[in-house]
Amino acid sequence: MKMYDAGKIIVGIIVFVTLITFPFWYNRGKAAPSPKPKLLTREKECVEPTPYMKTSHMRLLNEWRNSVVREGNRLYISSNGKKYSMNLANTSLSDSCMGCHSKKAEFCDQCHNYVGVKPYCWDCHIEPKEKR
Amino acid sequence: MGVSRRNFLKIAGISLLGLGAKPAYDVFAGRDLPEFAQGEEAREAKRWAMVIDTRKCRDKDGCQDCILACHRAHNVPDVGNSRQEIKWIWTEPYENAFPNQEHEFLEETLKHRPVIVLCNHCDDPPCVRVCPTKATFKREDGIVMMDYHRCIGCRFCMAACPYGSRSFNWGDPRRAPKEKNPDFPTNPNFPTRTKGVVEKCNFCEERLVAGLLPACVEACKEKALIFGDLGNPDSDVRKVLRSHYTIRRKPGLGTGPAIYYIV
Numbered sequence: 001m002k003m004y005d006a007g008k009i010i011v012g013i014i015v016f017v018t019l020i021t022f023p024f025w026y027n028r029g030k031a032a033p034s035p036k037p038k039l040l041t042r043e044k045e046c047v048e049p050t051p052y053m054k055t056s057h058m059r060l061l062n063e064w065r066n067s068v069v070r071e072g073n074r075l076y077i078s079s080n081g082k083k084y085s086m087n088l089a090n091t092s093l094s095d096s097c098m099g100c101h102s103k104k105a106e107f108c109d110q111c112h113n114y115v116g117v118k119p120y121c122w123d124c125h126i127e128p129k130e131k132r
Numbered sequence: 133m134g135v136s137r138r139n140f141l142k143i144a145g146i147s148l149l150g151l152g153a154k155p156a157y158d159v160f161a162g163r164d165l166p167e168f169a170q171g172e173e174a175r176e177a178k179r180w181a182m183v184i185d186t187r188k189c190r191d192k193d194g195c196q197d198c199i200l201a202c203h204r205a206h207n208v209p210d211v212g213n214s215r216q217e218i219k220w221i222w223t224e225p226y227e228n229a230f231p232n233q234e235h236e237f238l239e240e241t242l243k244h245r246p247v248i249v250l251c252n253h254c255d256d257p258p259c260v261r262v263c264p265t266k267a268t269f270k271r272e273d274g275i276v277m278m279d280y281h282r283c284i285g286c287r288f289c290m291a292a293c294p295y296g297s298r299s300f301n302w303g304d305p306r307r308a309p310k311e312k313n314p315d316f317p318t319n320p321n322f323p324t325r326t327k328g329v330v331e332k333c334n335f336c337e338e339r340l341v342a343g344l345l346p347a348c349v350e351a352c353k354e355k356a357l358i359f360g361d362l363g364n365p366d367s368d369v370r371k372v373l374r375s376h377y378t379i380r381r382k383p384g385l386g387t388g389p390a391i392y393y394i395v
Binding site for chain 2: 063070072073077083085086089090124126
């Protein structure tokens with residue numbers, strides 16, 4: 001079998017594969033450090049168990065949002081029967097999300113930046129001023 | 133003789149069904165639905181409504197207490213451009229507020245009387261009917277509310293509302309001119325809106341749920357704004373409505389406003 005322009009084609013393929021795989025071998029062995037959100041909380045437990053909050057806090061917040069805005073509810077009864085007010089960042093209430101997780105930069109942003117998600121909560125809701 | 137082929141198949145079939153029972157049960161049992169409850173101090177009503185005594189506004193010409201209180205409570209910026217202004221509660225001259233109820237020879241004081249206008253929280257709100265995403269909806273207690281999370285900024289509601297009670301955010305409210313809004317956002321416990329969203333009066337839903345009266349009602353020193361439950365015959369609004377002649381804005385349109393005016 002005869003291959004026309006074999007040299008060019010083979011070199012081309014090698015260059016192409018090298019370029020495509022560049023990010024993989026360039027970053028080999030250098031995994032980005034996993035995020036370490038700091039828990040600066042007063043309470044010992046969140047509204048639901050930690051594993052559930054880790055995986056599903058966004059779903060919970062969506063449910064809260066719909067319940068608050070559309071049904072006018074303000075209290076959430078958690079799976080262990082405790083009542084929490086459904087508040088993201090109300091400074092006059094101590095039991096809002098941000099009342100406990102008081103430093104957004106050291107908690108929320110840690111994981112959100114790592115996985116590259118940009119929740120638009122704070123486009124409208126007002127981020128509480130961080131206490132120094 | 134063992135089991136016949138026919139019986140074997142029957143038993144096998146039933147056993148298979150049995151295997152499927154557990155997953156099916158799990159699907160229908162599901163995770164317990166989250167439980168919610170109303171706030172403990174929440175004010176409740178069958179139908180919230182307001183009576184506005186415009187005579188008291190006339191006596192205090194140029195008073196802006198209710199407007200300022202509302203706009204501060206809800207982070208409504210002064211965008212400094214009348215074509216893009218955002219207003220939840222504002223004043224209109226009598227003839228503009230009540231276009232079918234004025235005439236050429238109107239009483240002199242009435243003619244130039246500023247009338248406080250806001251969202252009428254209609255019985256049959258046209259804005260709710262046209263909203264394609266159900267961002268605007270009517271609550272059980274009559275409050276016409278907006279879910280800003282859902283608003284796509286199509287402005288159908290603005291075209292539908294016959295009272296001009298809705299404003300569109302042409303720009304980001306947080307970028308409103310600083311010299312006009314030195315301390316914006318004025319209320320950190322109420323969200324601002326974003327660019328491309330329509331907004332309007334919410335009858336201070338967030339204050340009612342905390343057991344307070346609307347910001348405008350509370351701010352009025354003359355007690356010209358009376359707020360209460362239409363469904364309760366002993367409420368303040370019902371008492372005032374019984375003892376005064378009141379009119380509503382554009383009643384002929386059949387929207388059924390819940391804001392009544394003493395003129």
